[in-house]
Amino acid sequence: MHSTLKLTVSHAPFWHNGSSISSKSRNILLASLLAVIPGCYQYGFPAVGVVTMSIASAILWELLINFISRRPISVGDGNAALIGMMLAMMMPATTPWWAVVTGTFFAVVIGKEIFGGIGANPFNPAVLAMTILMLSWGALFDFNAALLNYSFDFKAVYPLVMSKSFGASAAGSFSLMNLLQGKQIGGIGSTCGIGLILGGVYLMIRGHIRWEISISFLVGIFAAALGFNWLNPELYAGPGFHLLTGYTLIGAFFLATEDSSSPVNFIPMLLYGLFGGVLTVMVRNIGAHIDGVLYAILIINLVNPLLDKIRPKAIGKGV
Amino acid sequence: MTIDVDGESAQTVDESFKKVCQAPSLENARDFLAGLPGNPEFKVFFDTEKPVKAIVVLGVDDDLLSTTNQYFVKNNIIAVKTGIDLLCKIVGISSAILIVPQHLEQVAKSSGAIIKTVDSEYPSAQPELITRHILETYEDGQSKSKSGIAFFSAEAVCAIGAAYNTGKLPLEKTVTFVSKDGKKRLVSVPIGTPLQDILNEFNETLNDGDRVIYGGPMKGISVFSTEYPVQPDTDIIIIQDKGQITERNDTACINCGECVRVCPANIQINLLIRFLEAGQYEEAADLYDLYSCIECGFCSYVCESRIPIFQHIRLAKHTLDSMKAAEDTNA
Ligand code: SF4
Ligand code: SF4
Numbered sequence: 023m024h025s026t027l028k029l030t031v032s033h034a035p036f037w038h039n040g041s042s043i044s045s046k047s048r049n050i051l052l053a054s055l056l057a058v059i060p061g062c063y064q065y066g067f068p069a070v071g072v073v074t075m076s077i078a079s080a081i082l083w084e085l086l087i088n089f090i091s092r093r094p095i096s097v098g099d100g101n102a103a104l105i106g107m108m109l110a111m112m113m114p115a116t117t118p119w120w121a122v123v124t125g126t127f128f129a130v131v132i133g134k135e136i137f138g139g140i141g142a143n144p145f146n147p148a149v150l151a152m153t154i155l156m157l158s159w160g161a162l163f164d165f166n167a168a169l170l171n172y173s174f175d176f177k178a179v180y181p182l183v184m185s186k187s188f189g190a191s192a193a194g195s196f197s198l199m200n201l202l203q204g205k206q207i208g209g210i211g212s213t214c215g216i217g218l219i220l221g222g223v224y225l226m227i228r229g230h231i232r233w234e235i236s237i238s239f240l241v242g243i244f245a246a247a248l249g250f251n252w253l254n255p256e257l258y259a260g261p262g263f264h265l266l267t268g269y270t271l272i273g274a275f276f277l278a279t280e281d282s283s284s285p286v287n288f289i290p291m292l293l294y295g296l297f298g299g300v301l302t303v304m305v306r307n308i309g310a311h312i313d314g315v316l317y318a319i320l321i322i323n324l325v326n327p328l329l330d331k332i333r334p335k336a337i338g339k340g341v
Numbered sequence: 342m343t344i345d346v347d348g349e350s351a352q353t354v355d356e357s358f359k360k361v362c363q364a365p366s367l368e369n370a371r372d373f374l375a376g377l378p379g380n381p382e383f384k385v386f387f388d389t390e391k392p393v394k395a396i397v398v399l400g401v402d403d404d405l406l407s408t409t410n411q412y413f414v415k416n417n418i419i420a421v422k423t424g425i426d427l428l429c430k431i432v433g434i435s436s437a438i439l440i441v442p443q444h445l446e447q448v449a450k451s452s453g454a455i456i457k458t459v460d461s462e463y464p465s466a467q468p469e470l471i472t473r474h475i476l477e478t479y480e481d482g483q484s485k486s487k488s489g490i491a492f493f494s495a496e497a498v499c500a501i502g503a504a505y506n507t508g509k510l511p512l513e514k515t516v517t518f519v520s521k522d523g524k525k526r527l528v529s530v531p532i533g534t535p536l537q538d539i540l541n542e543f544n545e546t547l548n549d550g551d552r553v554i555y556g557g558p559m560k561g562i563s564v565f566s567t568e569y570p571v572q573p574d575t576d577i578i579i580i581q582d583k584g585q586i587t588e589r590n591d592t593a594c595i596n597c598g599e600c601v602r603v604c605p606a607n608i609q610i611n612l613l614i615r616f617l618e619a620g621q622y623e624e625a626a627d628l629y630d631l632y633s634c635i636e637c638g639f640c641s642y643v644c645e646s647r648i649p650i651f652q653h654i655r656l657a658k659h660t661l662d663s664m665k666a667a668e669d670t671n672a
Binding site for chain 2: 027028029030031032033034035036037038039040041042043046096099138139140141142232281282284285286287330333334335336337338
């Protein structure tokens with residue numbers, strides 16, 4: 023008997039837990055909206071413009087690379103859009119369009135595609151791009167100058183500049199409650215503490231980011247800031263201030279947790295986060311730069327492959 | 342339920358076996374019993390380099406959904422005991438180890454074997470893990486790779502017992518049949534029954550694109566025809582509708598680490614897969630623990646990129662093994 027029935031034949035396993043890259047990207051994008059929407063509300067249309075421009079140009083850069091390298095179109099996985107979103111979240115609402123497009127070029131092309139695309143980038147693409155932008159066009163990203171034309175009902179000074187120049191007493195003039203509610207100036211999606219925390223908690227619970235990294239990063243910041251504050255309470259702001267200002271929260275939940283540039287084993291994840299947190303506070307307090315999150319993340323990205331060597335032995339491999 | 346194919350009882354009377362069954366021995370077990378339900382393996386007993394130190398009877402199933410072996414422990418512990426006693430006698434070992442899930446511990450006690458339990462979570466019942474975790478405490482410090490362990494399924498043990506006691510070779514294979522709607526049924530069919538007969542019995546129709554799996558969802562094989570016969574080790578047959586199938590693809594690994602966290606063998610799959618995809622199998626084996634893999638399939642199950650990791654692993658092992666075999670024959 024010859025049947026013409028064509029059965030599907032494939033390799034085990036025949037079940038899958040249903041996860042996918044695109045659903046992960048979708049979830050992270052959704053979670054980031056919790057911080058981005060308040061940001062757009064605060065800064066109005068220019069902010070919406072930066073966000074859409076950033077996402078759109080990131081997707082276009084990736085499409086272009088797909089096209090040039092004749093590889094399958096990969097923008098469907100949402101990763102390019104996510105990179106665009108992350109970059110926009112760090113930028114001030116006043117960033118000119120050409121800087122946004124250059125930024126996404128650095129992120130998608132230099133930060134990711136050159137290394138072989140998704141999963142092969144040694145650094146977080148958005149962080150790398152933002153760092154290059156800041157080093158190249160520093161004035162654009164001086165939050166005090168950039169947001170000069172806005173009037174707010176709260177103190178319109180970039181908190182980290184205050185603490186850097188005037189010490190802990192200046193930092194004390196920001197109420198933590200205000201900082202938490204996003205009543206501070208900064209990047210479009212990096213100031214609304216509540217939104218970032220809620221988004222981060224959602225992502226940790228759903229397993230889209232590794233909680234070990236986020237939590238240890240925050241612990242690192244807390245511990246280091248506490249230490250500095252204890253050494254010299256006049257000069258160094260306390261942990262609450264460091265946790266709620268600059269890129270700390272976006273760094274902990276959205277940037278340091280990027281898959282490709284972070285470790286996957288338990289102890290390395292903890293070390294990675296802790297190290298990043300401590301480094302951040304060190305740059306802020308004794309380094310030359312205003313915010314240390316981006317540098318700290320690039321450095322922990324760099325040591326990630328080394329850290330990830332600390333791991334349990336595979337079975338059957340002696341002791 | 343039992344499916345009777347042609348009205349005959351599913352046993353064969355082999356005259357030459359009838360002659361020897363009065364004097365059970367390893368030799369005649371090897372010669373006559375190899376194709377019994379549960380697929381007993383006697384070859385290990387003839388490996389002079391690795392003398393068999395222990396007999397382990399698996400009253401657990403090594404894949405999800407399957408209940409065949411637990412069924413024998415639960416409903417036919419006497420037959421299991423008969424089989425174990427016989428096996429111990431012909432091998433010359435004082436007692437066997439019976440592995441059961443926790444909830445069957447009480448029932449299993451009456452078999453007189455040494456009882457060890459595993460938890461019911463997949464993949465605890467993989468023979469490799471059992472060897473490692475459970476027998477570790479049992480053995481007296483001797484390195485396990487050297488001492489042979491003979492594994493038998495509970496079903497195979499029952500079949501061996503029945504064969505010697507009746508002089509007839511049992512052919513009834515107990516199969517868990519899972520239809521498209523997810524319903525599980527335990528059926529007893531003669532080995533060699535084509536799938537179509539089972540489908541007819543359950544009024545299950547197949548369409549283009551559906552998938553038929555012999556073996557469990559994690560480790561089975563998918564077959565290409567409904568003529569495919571039930572094998573001595575087919576514990577479970579699963580029918581999947583086209584719509585239930587997850588597509589695999591060849592996206593790169595995104596380093597999410599899900600696989601690393603589920604792997605019972607602690608393999609750094611996120612690194613391993615990069616070498617496997619590049620076809621660098623020797624590096625994979627030397628540096629990235631390819632041979633530690635116990636083939637549970639978990640990594641593929643959770644992979645966010647939906648990479649067929651398990652397939653890459655088996656292909657790599659197969660390629661290396663055949664290269665080695667070729668070298669050995671040329672040497
Ligand atoms: S199949 Fe995958 S998860 Fe299972 S042992 Fe092998 S590498 Fe680890
Ligand atoms: S689960 Fe897949 S994508 Fe994630 S690290 Fe493992 S191989 Fe890579």
